[in-house]
Amino acid sequence: MVNEISIQDDFVFGSVMSNKRLCQHLIQLILPELKIEQIEFPTVQKTVQETQFSHGIRFDVYTKDQNGVVYEIDMQIRHTRGLPQRVRYYQGRLDGEMLKDGKKYATLRQSYVIFFICPFDPFSLGRHRYDFANYCQQDKSLALNDGRTAIFLNTKSTQNDVPKDLRNFLDYVDNKDVENDEYVDELKDYIQNLSKNTEWRNDYMDNRTHMMFHDEDVREEGKQLGIAIGEKRGIATGKMEAIQGTIDLLREAGLPEERLKTKVQQRFDLTNPQMQELFK
Structure with missing residues (x-):
């Protein structure tokens, strides 16, 4: 299982970045021009929602340095639409977190949304990094x-x-x-040690299962895979094929069979005969 665990996984990335020293090292790596003497203990999966009617967000990693500068880091695996708009929304929520009632606008600290670490090129220009700040369109020298x-x-x-x-x-x-990279070696060792911890490994698999049940892209992949399986096996089209596709994806993810059965029956409220049909 150790070889299957990747830092690209949100849960793994958050677990690693919850280590204050490793998180600070990464921020300094990305922003070498800053002098970061220390950071707060990172908050992982920080949820922000102003009201029950507003769109809540969840920051993968959130922290501040000794000067109150805010850093938010996310791992973005899928090239979904609206990434620039998500940056806009995230930055607004960060400002709302920093600007408490009665404070003046000038008290807002610098914020960096490292949004995102992407295993794809979000702007198709072939660069490793794209930095964005606000400039005057008529005079780019005016920030x-x-x-x-x-x-x-x-x-x-x-x-x-x-x-x-x-x-x-x-x-x-x-x-x-x-x-021959000291920081990468540290990350590898840290993840390897995490993977040996039974409690963490169970949490990792539970999170992976949860994400597969709730992620729209994964659900669609499961549905399409299920339709193909249904055509091959003669299972009735519809709900059961989509569930079968999800089961196959979870098996590929390494979820033990007994835990898989329990999760599937609970999630989809299936009868015992339906479970026998799916797991025959």
């Missing part, structure tokens, strides 16, 4: 200086456009072999 920066990191680039240590990290995220 708005509103304190907001958004950074996209692309693991697929082959350009020589970032320092070697950052490129090594991005190659590691992309599941490439990286040698």
